[in-house]
Amino acid sequence: MKIEKNKVVTLEFEMYNGEGQLLDSSADGPIEYLHGGYDNILPKVEKALEGKNIGEEVDVLMDPSEAFGEYDEELIEQEEITSFPENLEIGMFFEAENQETGHIELFRVTGIVDNLVTCDYNHEFAGNTIRFKAKVLEVREAQKVEIEHGHVHSHGHHH
Ligand SMILES: [Zn+2]
Structure with missing residues (x-):
C-alpha cells in the first residue's frame, strides 16, 4: 500500500537543524499522521512522502519559512514576574490567550531579569534550516x- 490521500502513515524520523544537531526524533516511538493536506505534518515532508511505500525513506531539506517560520523579534514580550509561578525557570513553556484573537498560544521563557520575564512566542525551532529524514514503517x-x-x-x- 502506498501513501496517498486519506492513508494513515507511521514513520520513524530524525529532525536536524542546519548545523546537523538532532532536534527531535522517534526514539521514544514512531509517529503517525493522516496524509492528504490535513496540516498534520510539515507540507514539504508530506509532499516528499506522497506515493512512497513501506520501507522507503525521504530526506527533506527546508528553509525556516518552509518549516517552523523565520525568527521574529516582534514575537518577544516582557511580562511582570508576579503573573508566573514561584518555581519559574528559563526554558519553561506556558500558554497564554491572545487578547485580540482569543487563541491559546504557546510561549517559552527565555530570560528573567529583576521583575521582568522575557516571553518568546516564536516556535522553539523558528529560524532553523530543517533536515527531516524519515522511513515509512506502516501505511x-x-x-x-x-x-x-x-x-x-x-x-x-x-x-
Ligand atoms: Zn478526533
Missing part, C-alpha cells in the same frame, strides 16, 4: 471518523 486506510476529524485516532486518542 493503512484511515477510518471514516479520522478523515472527518482530520487527524489520527490511536494511542488512546478518543473524543
